[in-house]
Amino acid sequence: MTQTRTARTILAASAGLFLAGLGTGAQAQFDPQGLYSTRDILDAEVHFESAPASEPSEVVDILLGDDRKVQAIVVDTHDSVGLDGDTVVITNQHYRLVNFNENGETQHDIIVETDTEALDAMPRYDREWMNTARERAREAWDSTGEGAESAWHRTRQGLDRIGEGAENAWERTQEGAERAGRRISETLDEWTRDSDG
Known part of the structure; x- marks a missing residue:
């Protein structure tokens, strides 16, 4: 695991603490960006709160409704998440986007906020x-x-x-x-x- 990936994994695991108000300097990393590129979101690492030691998963699709708004993301889960590497649909209420600065550029991670039971029940994408x-x-x-x-x-x-x-x-x-x-x-x-x- 590279140093950058390790730092991102630690960042993702710590995001809840930062958002709760710990670390004044770090909190600025989570300010809204205003406009987001789907290309950047597709490059985002996905981390699961219910599997904090797992390797990052990957966003493979973004589902939009007739109102042109994001309704869900589709994630290829890493085997270490515990879903046998299945591709799952995650609706908006179950994840949040974390913005942070890496080498002078804004990067994103996605944090999936579900317990193990809810994660197991997520719809498989087919x-x-x-x-x-x-x-x-x-x-x-x-x-x-x-x-x-x-x-x-x-x-x-x-x-x-x-x-x-x-x-x-x-x-x-x-x-x-x-x-x-x-x-x-x-x-x-x-x-x-x-x-x-």
């Missing part, structure tokens, strides 16, 4: 899971979006028209998309919790 998740997310969108278009396909033609009516319609469309996005996130979290039991 074609069947993706097809079912896509269908459930589509149903959540349809039931909550109230006619809102997918943000991927939405246009702003309404704003090109004169009059406040078009702007109000656009705002209602955005609000519907936001509600639908929250419902998609809740659906994936509920599904994950259901598989826990």
Whole structure:
């Protein structure tokens, strides 16, 4: 293990302590960055609180909803995590991103905050899971979006028209998309919790 990787592993294991307020200088490492590159996130090491001695795992995909927001990450787990190297889906409520400076550049680590039981119950990522998740997310969108278009396909033609009516319609469309996005996130979290039991 290189010195850099050792330092990152120690950083990841200590992140909770820093965030709790220990080490005033180190706390600045966790300030929000504001805008994130998916390339940087895909390069991030993944550390599991329930397996602190494990080797880092790897983000292999980022799942986005129709609202264009991240709904989950997909992680190839290292054998030492205890999941037989399975690829798992981790929804937003189960992880956090840690920013830190390394050789003058901002780097990221992902900390998965689950106990061993919840970790074992995380969905395995495969074609069947993706097809079912896509269908459930589509149903959540349809039931909550109230006619809102997918943000991927939405246009702003309404704003090109004169009059406040078009702007109000656009705002209602955005609000519907936001509600639908929250419902998609809740659906994936509920599904994950259901598989826990």
